Amino acid sequence: MQFNIQIPCPVCQTQIPADSNLLLTGIQFSCPSCSAAIGLSAKSAPLVEHAINEFDELRKEVSAMKSATQED
């Protein structure tokens, strides 16, 4: 599962596009605006993974609702 998400730069608030899978590996991104290094600490990786899983469940529910209404 992969999401393209945006992380706000803690220094200049630029939205930095990032890949959720890469983030979970602990890779670091550089801000294109101020070159600050942004990465996910090993400590917060499970939190992000949990949030992504919940988001995916929500997405499945929404698409299930959509297909239910389209059957009419």
Ligand SMILES: [Zn+2]
């Ligand atoms: Zn920045």
